[in-house]
Amino acid sequence: MVVPSPTKNRSVKARATGLPIIDLSGDRSHVRELIVEACEDYGFFKVINHGVPKEIIARMEQEGVDFFEKPASKKKQAGPPNPFGYGSKNIGFNGDMGEVEYLLLHTNPVSISQSSKTISNDPTKFSCAVNDYIEAVREVACEILELMAEGLWVPDKTVFSSLIRDVDSDSLFRLNHYPPINTCNDWDTSPSLPQLQFQNSRLGFGEHSDPQVLTILRSNNVGGLQISLDNGVWVPVPPDPTAFCVIVGDAMQVLTNGRFMSVRHRALANSFMGRMSMVYFGAPPLHAWISPLPEMVTPQKPCIYRPFTWAEYKKAAYSLQLGDNRLNHFTRRADDDDIA
Numbered sequence: 001m002v003v004p005s006p007t008k009n010r011s012v013k014a015r016a017t018g019l020p021i022i023d024l025s026g027d028r029s030h031v032r033e034l035i036v037e038a039c040e041d042y043g044f045f046k047v048i049n050h051g052v053p054k055e056i057i058a059r060m061e062q063e064g065v066d067f068f069e070k071p072a073s074k075k076k077q078a079g080p081p082n083p084f085g086y087g088s089k090n091i092g093f094n095g096d097m098g099e100v101e102y103l104l105l106h107t108n109p110v111s112i113s114q115s116s117k118t119i120s121n122d123p124t125k126f127s128c129a130v131n132d133y134i135e136a137v138r139e140v141a142c143e144i145l146e147l148m149a150e151g152l153w154v155p156d157k158t159v160f161s162s163l164i165r166d167v168d169s170d171s172l173f174r175l176n177h178y179p180p181i182n183t184c185n186d187w188d189t190s191p192s193l194p195q196l197q198f199q200n201s202r203l204g205f206g207e208h209s210d211p212q213v214l215t216i217l218r219s220n221n222v223g224g225l226q227i228s229l230d231n232g233v234w235v236p237v238p239p240d241p242t243a244f245c246v247i248v249g250d251a252m253q254v255l256t257n258g259r260f261m262s263v264r265h266r267a268l269a270n271s272f273m274g275r276m277s278m279v280y281f282g283a284p285p286l287h288a289w290i291s292p293l294p295e296m297v298t299p300q301k302p303c304i305y306r307p308f309t310w311a312e313y314k315k316a317a318y319s320l321q322l323g324d325n326r327l328n329h330f331t332r333r334a335d336d337d338d339i340a
């Protein structure tokens with residue numbers, strides 16, 4: 001039997017059908033099949049009818065808007081992001097830059113309450129909005145992770161969700177703001193078409209994969225997110241504030257022994273309007289071991305990755321640049337056979 005390569009499917013399908021949109025309120029056995037297919041083909045899909053109340057999303061969005069509207073001097077009081085807090089243009093610690101400003105937070109309520117003090121004039125209101133949003137989105141992430149386990153016929157359907165449900169989970173939350181770039185200040189004279197095209201595609205957040213298990217991203221009605229197909233083509237993700245984008249992370253690629261692909265993506269600050277994204281990164285506790293599930297390893301599909309802790313992977317990620325491939329550093333060598 002010829003097993004179709006997931007990477008081949010990725011380019012052919014995107015051209016033919018567009019990116020997958022999955023209705024979470026649909027028939028469970030059908031939904032889980034669609035999710036597995038999307039993770040194999042793209043490492044990306046959108047979900048609609050996810051059940052997160054509009055009010056929870058609107059409250060979080062308003063807190064983000066209120067923060068980014070503040071004068072630069074006030075926003076700086078919530079930074080630098082070492083690793084949590086406000087950042088502008090610098091991403092991580094290794095020289096990556098983008099046309100973005102952001103708030104990076106740990107999802108632990110104690111950490112949120114601490115960070116809130118420098119972020120908002122009403123820290124309790126800010127913390128409540130963030131905690132409610134994170135709680136609701138974590139539930140969606142867990143539901144999706146359980147559907148993934150069921151779709152893969154793994155007997156323990158909580159095998160993935162238990163990692164991010166753990167009280168010690170190292171999950172993060174990030175608000176990204178891509179300011180409008182074609183303001184009058186950008187121009188000495190009227191822009192020519194090539195200038196406009198260049199200005200229209202400045203990089204907001206450079207190409208990368210997310211290191212975690214699963215990312216749940218929601219943006220306002222302004223486009224900018226793109227995902228990469230294996231043939232190097234960038235596919236724009238149409239904005240939909242009522243939907244969540246689901247992004248497979250590196251840890252999920254390892255847990256599934258490469259069956260699900262962590263997708264490379266980027267965000268362009270390409271609009272006359274500001275874009276804001278709210279991003280939940282579901283991660284295991286620092287001490288958790290990540291290795292391919294036994295059910296994902298067969299004589300035909302031998303184990304690709306060596307076991308490592310989330311702390312070890314995170315350390316590697318933070319020592320590398322945004323666009324670097326980190327999983328290469330965790331593949332099994334021939335002489336690792338005896339630990340299989």
Ligand SMILES: C=C1C[C@]23C[C@@]1(O)CC[C@H]2[C@@]12CC[C@H](O)[C@@](C)(C(=O)O1)[C@H]2[C@@H]3C(=O)O
Pocket residue numbers: 083091092093094096104172174208209210211212281317318319320321322
């Ligand atoms: C350049 C970097 C920023 C990042 C840490 C890293 O060294 C490499 C991974 C980057 C990333 C991408 C996804 C998330 O936005 C993020 C918070 C994460 O966990 O890994 C960022 C890191 C960051 O901005 O600190």
Ligand SMILES: O=C(O)CCC(=O)C(=O)O
Pocket residue numbers: 174176205210217219224225265266267277279
């Ligand atoms: O803002 C976006 O759409 C993408 C952001 C992103 O990929 C990230 O924060 O890791």
Ligand SMILES: [Fe+2]
Pocket residue numbers: 208209210265
């Ligand atoms: Fe990302």
